[in-house]
Amino acid sequence: MQPVATTFFFYLLSGLAVFSGVLVITRRNPVHSALSLIVTLLALAGLYLMLYAPFVAGVQIILYAGGIMVLFLFVIMLVSIERAQKEETFSKLWLVGIVAAVALGGLFLGMFEKGQAMFPEHVLKLPEESNTQQIAVLLYGNYMFAFEIASLLLLVAIIGAVVMAKKRI
Amino acid sequence: MPDTTKYLSHLELGEPDQTFLDTNELIINMGPQHPATHGVLRVILKLDGEKVLGTECVIGYLHRGVEKIAENRTYAMFNPYVDRMDYVAAVSNGLGYCEAVEKLLNIQAPPRANYIRVILTELNRLASHMLWLGTHALDIGAITPLFYTFRDREEILKIFEKYCGARLTTHAFRIGGCLYETYEGFEQDVTKFLKFVTPKIGEYEELLTTNRIWVERTRGVGAISAKDCIALGVTGPVLRASGVKWDLRKAQPYANYAEFDFEIPTGKHGDTYDRYMVRMQEMRQSLRIIEQAVGKIPEGPIMAKVPKVIKPAVGEIYHSIEAPKGELGYFIVSDGSTQPYRVRVRPPSFVNLQALDLMVRGQLVADVIAVIGTLDIVLGEVDR
């Protein structure tokens, strides 16, 4: 299948992601921030699709937009909005923030300039069909150990959460 | 002195839990317009998430001042008003009032009238329990039993209609007996109804009694101990479900209940499931009473010798009967005139509703619905 209007979609999606990303940090209402974050995540899923990684895009939607963000909203909805709105949006650390942003931006630019040679002009296009299998082979083959370590870590986190919550009861 | 604070409404009592995240308690207004409050009951709920910390009932939306009206009507004129209190068990209300005035006049209804009274009252108990079952099941989410019970209740209402021309607020009895003789084929109709309804009760039970979801939703929900029941003055099936074998029909028989053989079903745990089972068995016992009564209605007059103008001597009387919802009492003060000086109605629903707070505290919102349903309140009687 031939991609259609690739550039258009790329700029549309990345613009959407950046725009909603800005909204996330500027909205006073936390629920609006969370909703903007969901839009960002969905735009990223679209970008993954354009990179011929449909599986990653699907997982992004299910896990981040459908799962994690719902839990986020779940908590935010219970917080009293009035109080959250009275608090200042940007904390006093804005100077540190700017420094960090500039540093990060510089890093990105440096990478872009210096590293251009490292990337080939044309990325090898994997057939879309085998993407899922590729991921499976990588996860359960080459990086099996790292994968298991990560899952173990998550298990510990889950148990920790249960223990902490249990204390209250 | 025992600690009685547990019986008080906990809406304002208790400190918010601030050990963990600073979560706000939610105050929810359930009613007066809410699908599951059986009329215009308003319950203010204090919630922690879904857990109920306390409730307060706001009642009086249907207050019509029945007791005040009574003071301005003659004894006979007030009779139809009592039907409007517990409008799903109007016959029971009428029986209680008529018997109370008869007691005040020191007269006895003739035996034939008593038989008719018992049959109609027990039919009414069935109708009331059927209505309760339908709405209670509907509250818990089973929508089908409602239609089944209404279908069968219809047959009872048809008998009422044939007997006295009214279906709901029947005004079936008069002071001193019954006004209407039984119509042609009354006994056959009742016998036919008994045959018709016996398998139907099994049908309701089939839908609910062993239904896993029903059992899970009702067992252990809104449990109340016998001690608490008595302390809170709770009567009727709610008290019996807590294991107290107390029924005014047996304890202090009125009409001619002493002549009939029936049992008082009781529960063990006093939870919603037991109350459900007690009412189901009560329906069967009612059928038993009707069956015994319908076979041997004696011949004779249906009206005692009552003066044209009812003027009881100065005095007070308290008479109570076992209405479908509990002890329904009438306290009548006579000053020797044609109008009662004071009529006090002891409404079972009103007193039973007081137990709501104790029953739902610590349970979930969904249980509040189940418990309101299981208390079987009629707001017309709560507010009068």
Next chain:
Amino acid sequence: MPWHSPLVERLQQQYGSGIEASTYLGQNYMVADRSLVPELLQVLRDQERFDYCVDITAVHYPEREKAFDLLWILYSHRHNERIRVKIMIADGESVPSAVSIWPTANWLEREVYDMFGIRFEGHPDLKRILLPDGWKGHPLRKDYGIIQQDNEWVQINLGIESGQ
């Protein structure tokens, strides 16, 4: 007609002439002194096992000096016996609350307060129960007309001239 029973004898031994027990049409009641409440009620529940308070109500006699009869209708599950305890109080006089004796008195006393304006001391939450909170007047008093209403309340809260 006077009422004789071991129960009455025991009580009269304790309280003397403060209690006058009678029976009418087979129903027993006693008229007690205002000062014996709540002690008498406590005794009735704890020693005589009247564990179930059926009802609390009042009757208004405007022409009498002590304008109110206040009644407790009691029942004993153990003895299957029902009695009424009656005291007479004047308008404006308050009565100790029975909530700590029978928790069921909570709403019943609120209703008496609502309808007659009799105040109960020590009631945890004495406010109107059937009528709206801001209502003026107590409808079951004899001097309260049958079509009377709190016009002011109706105007403010319902925005109409009359609720009738």
Next chain:
Amino acid sequence: MLNYITSYLSSKSTPGQAGNMLWAFIYILLIFGGLSVAVIAMNWLERKILAHMQVRLGPMRVGPHGLLQPIADAIKLLIKEDIMPAEADKFVFWVAPLIVVITAFVVFIVVPFGPTHAVTDMNIGILFMLGVSSLSVLGVVMAGWASNSHYPLMGALRSSAQMVSYEIAMGLAVVSAILMTSLNSTGTGTLSMIGIVQAQQAQHTWFVFKFFPLGLIAFVVFAIAMVAETNRAPFDLPEAESELTAGFHTEYSGFRWSLFFLAEYSAMIAVSSIAVTLWLGGWLRPFPTWLSGDTWDFVFSLVPGVTFLFLAVLCFRSTVRMPKHPYFRVQTMGLAAFGGLLALIAIALFIPSVRDRIQDIYWFSAKVAGFMYLYIWYRGTFPRYRFDQLMKVGWKVLLPTGLGVLVLTAVWGVF
């Protein structure tokens, strides 16, 4: 033009795969229209079937046997005043029903009504369906929160917790079915909806019967989880009317409310489609191995037409039994016309070329319709779960069962 159509009809791939934008567009329109009709029909059927379960008649007044009732309702909803609470968060309140309805409809672009009857055949089809339908909970949460009212908020909290929990059990059941697709010579499975059905075809069994009883258990887990996922009885707590009045859409009315309604029913159809695709052989006809051969193929290809003929006969029978009063003349004629329409469809379905083309769609829809009937049946039978019990069923029963079935399926598949 005609050639173009016929050439397309004989092609062996979905319009999305062929890159045929025009046909993809036509398919989208067809699915959207068909879905709307299905929701309307479902509305009428639910009321009728439920009514007959409950010894009553259901809608009888608008049109013969209330056939026009859903249309009357739709018109009523559209012209109703659109109320937005003063304290509501306007934008979120406005966008929530859109999200719910869009997600409910978008999933249908991968639903395989037949080997070629799908808008497109994504190679992550099932993942796409689960992902997009998991987004609908966002709309529910937004609706509940934006209403700025207690009952909707509680409904939203309940439904978000419920949908997120049951998604896990649902996912595990789905994975065990996907695992079964890899049991072929190459050993690679597929996530494509069409691929899954083709795998069942190749293995000559529906996955519900595969590795008996593992497939069946996974199917049951999914069937329970999907009821919870769509907030239907006995898991309809987010909109439990006796507790929360109407749950998250308490404050919605008119057109916005009808969007929620539309979304609920199309979500029901969507999850049923997943179940049908994964376990019940999608568009495959029943008994492909026992009753094989050309004769049986022919017999089964007649079933769609026979079904419609049967419905038409039912209609005509009711026409004859309509009261003979002049008041009912229009209704009687309407019913007869409806029966005639059904008969015409039946005759059209007997035409060989149509017959061959349509029977995939028929079998798929028939299986989905079976699920729809189950939904109604549940609603007529079960009381409602309480919230903690619902969570208990989800986490303590369905999740371990799904996990166990997944592991066992893997073990069985390897050995």
